[in-house]
């Protein structure tokens with residue numbers, strides 16, 4: 001079932017950006033998009049944390065969006081496509097929204113302004129200015145342990161009243177805050193967890209889905225957990241979760257997305273596991289662990305791609 005692009009829900013994949021010799025690897029990108037077009041995901045996000053968005057220049061991002069949209073169309077899959085944006089200068093971000101207005105996108109995932117630690121009122125004005133600068137839907141990305149600032153629930157709910165602020169990717173790392181938001185969120189405002197390890201817990205608390213990098217290798221299992229919940233089978237959802245609950249820990253043992261890229265490379269989905277500095281490739285130790293776990297999680301790896 002396809003989702004309504006304006007109300008994000010379900011399992012969203014923050015796609016990695018494949019590189020080769022320092023450049024965007026277009027052929028691996030096409031292969032990846034064709035692969036995930038056949039997977040049970042409900043939306044795609046480009047150039048977010050997992051997509052190493054902070055290391056991409058503007059032309060690369062435009063190219064990434066164009067290739068992805070084209071491949072999805074060629075695969076006959078209408079999936080909502082959001083672009084990850086981050087920055088601490090409201091004016092520059094508003095310009096980026098204007099600049100990308102004609103790109104084939106359905107919306108944006110915008111992180112809270114990092115480093116400068118604005119007040120709650122400052123962030124309300126930041127996101128309302130951005131909401132005014134585009135007609136497209138915006139999901140707020142609240143991740144205090146990366147940005148240094150937490151968008152509290154009072155501010156979040158004020159922003160949720162704006163017509164094109166359609167949801168939040170919640171990585172508040174504060175369960176009391178997340179559960180309180182789930183209890184108070186208005187209709188039409190989605191809460192998607194961005195904590196892979198909390199996928200089951202947050203769905204049990206009423207979350208609308210998740211944006212999980214681990215879905216690169218476990219999309220079917222993540223989708224099964226959600227579908228069982230949706231169908232009212234809580235014991236089935238828990239059993240399905242137990243089959244994959246150790247996967248996020250493995251994939252986040254070292255800075256992401258290096259472990260995921262290593263996995264996808266071993267699975268034959270991308271041509272190199274290259275990441276851009278300051279990220280580094282996985283250590284030999286983790287590579288050996290992933291090689292071993294690929295056997296164990298084999299059912300989760302792409303069909304016909306055994307290395």
Ligand SMILES: O=C(O)C1=N[C@H](C(=O)O)C[C@H](O)C1
Nearest residue numbers: 014048049050194211212213
């Ligand atoms: O790329 C993303 O967006 C994600 N970000 C989270 C993070 O920042 O750690 C993790 C999530 O799986 C995907």
